[in-house]
Amino acid sequence: MKSASISLFDINPRKNFRAYVETSISLLKMFSKQRLETHGSALHGHLIKMGVASERYIAVRMIILYLNCGKSTEVDQLLKEINGFNLVVHNCLISANVDRGNLDEARGLFEKMPERNEVSWTALISGFMRRGRVKESMWYFERNPFQNVVSWTAAINGLVQNGLNFNALKLFRKMLQSEVMPNDITFTSIVKASAELGGFGFGMSVLGLIVKVGFEHNVSVSNSLITLNLRLGEIDLARRIFDQMEERDVVSWTAIMDMYVEMGDLREARRIFDEMPERNEVSWSAMIARYSQSGNAEQAVELFHQMVQDGYRPNMSCFPSIINALGDLKALRLGMNIHGHVSKIGVERDIFTSSSLIDFYCKCGKTEDARLVFNLILEKNVVCWNSIVSGYSLNGELEKAKELFDLMPKKNSVSWNVMISGYLENEQCHQVFELFNQMLLSGEAPNESTFSSVLCACATMASLEKGKNLHGKVLKLGLECDVFVGTALTDMYAKSGDIESSKQVFGRMPEKNEISWTAMIQGLAENGFAEESLVLFEEMDRTSSVTPNELTLLAVLFACSHCGLVDKGLWYFNSMEKVYGIKPKSRHYTCLVDMLARSGRLFEAEQVIGSMLGQPDTNTWAALLSGHRIHMDENSEMVAERTARKLFEIEEKKSRGYVLLSNIYASAGRWIDVSNTRKLMKEKGLKKSSGCSWLEVRNQIHLFYSQDGNHSQSAGIYGILELLKSEMLAV
Numbered sequence: 001m002k003s004a005s006i007s008l009f010d011i012n013p014r015k016n017f018r019a020y021v022e023t024s025i026s027l028l029k030m031f032s033k034q035r036l037e038t039h040g041s042a043l044h045g046h047l048i049k050m051g052v053a054s055e056r057y058i059a060v061r062m063i064i065l066y067l068n069c070g071k072s073t074e075v076d077q078l079l080k081e082i083n084g085f086n087l088v089v090h091n092c093l094i095s096a097n098v099d100r101g102n103l104d105e106a107r108g109l110f111e112k113m114p115e116r117n118e119v120s121w122t123a124l125i126s127g128f129m130r131r132g133r134v135k136e137s138m139w140y141f142e143r144n145p146f147q148n149v150v151s152w153t154a155a156i157n158g159l160v161q162n163g164l165n166f167n168a169l170k171l172f173r174k175m176l177q178s179e180v181m182p183n184d185i186t187f188t189s190i191v192k193a194s195a196e197l198g199g200f201g202f203g204m205s206v207l208g209l210i211v212k213v214g215f216e217h218n219v220s221v222s223n224s225l226i227t228l229n230l231r232l233g234e235i236d237l238a239r240r241i242f243d244q245m246e247e248r249d250v251v252s253w254t255a256i257m258d259m260y261v262e263m264g265d266l267r268e269a270r271r272i273f274d275e276m277p278e279r280n281e282v283s284w285s286a287m288i289a290r291y292s293q294s295g296n297a298e299q300a301v302e303l304f305h306q307m308v309q310d311g312y313r314p315n316m317s318c319f320p321s322i323i324n325a326l327g328d329l330k331a332l333r334l335g336m337n338i339h340g341h342v343s344k345i346g347v348e349r350d351i352f353t354s355s356s357l358i359d360f361y362c363k364c365g366k367t368e369d370a371r372l373v374f375n376l377i378l379e380k381n382v383v384c385w386n387s388i389v390s391g392y393s394l395n396g397e398l399e400k401a402k403e404l405f406d407l408m409p410k411k412n413s414v415s416w417n418v419m420i421s422g423y424l425e426n427e428q429c430h431q432v433f434e435l436f437n438q439m440l441l442s443g444e445a446p447n448e449s450t451f452s453s454v455l456c457a458c459a460t461m462a463s464l465e466k467g468k469n470l471h472g473k474v475l476k477l478g479l480e481c482d483v484f485v486g487t488a489l490t491d492m493y494a495k496s497g498d499i500e501s502s503k504q505v506f507g508r509m510p511e512k513n514e515i516s517w518t519a520m521i522q523g524l525a526e527n528g529f530a531e532e533s534l535v536l537f538e539e540m541d542r543t544s545s546v547t548p549n550e551l552t553l554l555a556v557l558f559a560c561s562h563c564g565l566v567d568k569g570l571w572y573f574n575s576m577e578k579v580y581g582i583k584p585k586s587r588h589y590t591c592l593v594d595m596l597a598r599s600g601r602l603f604e605a606e607q608v609i610g611s612m613l614g615q616p617d618t619n620t621w622a623a624l625l626s627g628h629r630i631h632m633d634e635n636s637e638m639v640a641e642r643t644a645r646k647l648f649e650i651e652e653k654k655s656r657g658y659v660l661l662s663n664i665y666a667s668a669g670r671w672i673d674v675s676n677t678r679k680l681m682k683e684k685g686l687k688k689s690s691g692c693s694w695l696e697v698r699n700q701i702h703l704f705y706s707q708d709g710n711h712s713q714s715a716g717i718y719g720i721l722e723l724l725k726s727e728m729l730a731v
Contacts, residue, residue: 129158
C-alpha cells in the first residue's frame, strides 16, 4: 500500500496525466474495497492540492469510497461540486448502495433520475435479486425499456440464485421468443438451472443451442455443462467435454477432480489434482475435504500443510475439514494451533467451524474446551447441539449429555440417535429402551440407525421379546432391506438363542456386507453350530464379493476352537496374512492360544505366546491358565503358577488370575495353596465378580446376582425356592 502511494507521488501529472489518473483511481478502488477512510481522505487532500479532484472518474471513485465508509456528509458535499445531473455518477451511486444492501436508497436515487440507461435498470434488477427481493426485481425487469441480453441475463441469473430454477427456464424461453441471443453468462445460468432440476432433455436442447451459437468452447459454459452431466450421472459425457475443451480454468479441473472423488477413486482424483496447472483455495479445500470425509486423515493434514506452504489461504469450507481430520488423529496440539488461527481471522463463530471444533475437542477427550466453544456460538442450530451431546456421550459423561439433550430447543432423528448410541456404548441398555420409547412418544420417526442401536441393546440383553417387537416395527416401516438393520436383526436373534430366526433374516437380506456375514458366522459358532459356521465362511469366501475382515477371521478361529478343529484353526491363522492380507492382532493370538489350550496342546500354546511380536494381554494369559486348569498334570501346576504371576503383574487390581489359580490348586487338592491364594486376594481387597443372570417378563428385564436380595420381590422368590427345595428333598 505504501509502495503504491510512493509510485503515485513519483508520477508528474503534467507530463503523464493519464498514468496519474489511472494510479489514483486504482488506489481509490483499493481504499474503497478495504474501507480505509483515513488513507482515502489523505489521498483526497493530495488530489485537491494537485487540482485533479474534480476529474469526473476520480470524483465518482471518491464518492463511492466515502459511501462505503458511511460518510454521508462528504458524499453530499462531493455531489454538490458536480455541476448538474451526471448519469455515470448516479449509476455508480445506485450500484454502491446496492452493494451495501441499501436497496431503498438505491431505488430512491433511481426514481429521481431524469434520465436512465440500461446500466441504471440492470443495477436495480440484479440488486433486488441478490437480496432475495424477487418480486420487486421482476417488476423493474418487466418495465425496463432496455430489454437486451444484459437485463435478461440479470433476471435469469437472479432467479437461479434464488432457487427459482423452473421460473428461470420459463424466462429463458421468453428471451429466445423475443429474439434476444443469450451470452455465455446466460448459458452458464440456464445450464445450472437444468442441473438443479435434473432436466437432462432440456439440458441437451440447451447444449444444441450452445453449439449453434458458438459458445461450446467458452470456458464458463463448458464448466457448467460438466457440472450438469455430473449431476445427471453422465460421467463419460462430462469427461468428454473436459477432454475437448481448448482452454481450461481451475473450475474445470476442480469439477473433474471432484467427479473422481464422488466415484470413490481418490487415487485418480489426486492424480488430476497434481496435474492441475493452476489451483485455487477451492480446489485445495475440495481435495482436503474428500480425504477427511473418506477417513484418510493423515493425507488431509499433509495436503493442508502443503497448501499453507505454497502460500494459499484456507477458505471457510477448508477449516471444518482439516479440524475433523485432526480430531480423527487426536492431534490436540495441531488442532489448538488451527483454533488459534481461526480465532485470529474471526471465523470462530461460523456454525460449521464451531461444530467441527466441538467434535475435535471431544475426540481428544477435552469436553470442557468443547463446551467453551459451544457457549461462544451466538445462534446455535441443531448441528452444534448434536455435536456437544455426542461429545459428552463419547467421553462417557452421560449425565451432562442428557442434561443438554433435554435443553435442546429442537431435536431431529440425529439428536435421538446420538443419545441412544451413547447409552449403548456405555452399556446402559435400560436407558436405551427408555429413550427409544420417549422418541416414539415425541413423534420423531426412528430410522435405520435408531433400529440398529436398539436391536444391538436387545442383543446385549438377550431380550428376544423386545427384539421381536422391534422386528415388527422394522417390517411396518419397510426398513428390513437395509443392510445395517438386517445385520442387527441377525445378531440379535443369534445372541438371544433363536438361531433359526437369525438364519431366516440373514437369508432374506438382499445385500450383505462383511459385518452381516461375520454376525451370522459368529452367531452359529456361539450357538454350538461351529461346523455350519465354517461351511458358511467357505461359502462367503467362494461365492460372494465380500472380503473377510479381521472380525470375520476371529469368528472363524472361535468356531474352530469350540468344535475342536485345531489343525484347521491353525491353517486359517497362518493364512490370515498370506491369503487375506490381514495381520493377526492380539485377540487372534488369544483365540489361537485358547484353541490350543482347550485341546491340551499347552506347550504349543506357550510357544505361540512366545512368538508374539507385542506383549501378550491379560486375555491371552488367562486363556493359557484356563487350559492348565482343564488339563492338569504335575508339570502343569508349575507352568500355571508361572502364568498366574504374569497375569498378576498385568492385572494386579483384578481377581481373575487369583480365581483361576485357586481353582487349579483346588483341582489338584492343594487346599493350603487355595487358602493362601484367597487370603492374598483378601489382603489386596479383591473380590470375585458376582455371577449375574436375567430374565424378561412382560417387556421388563429382571437382573439377579449371586446372593443378591435387592430385587423388589426377593422375599417371595426365596420363599418359592425354599418350597421347591423341601419338595425335592421329600421326593
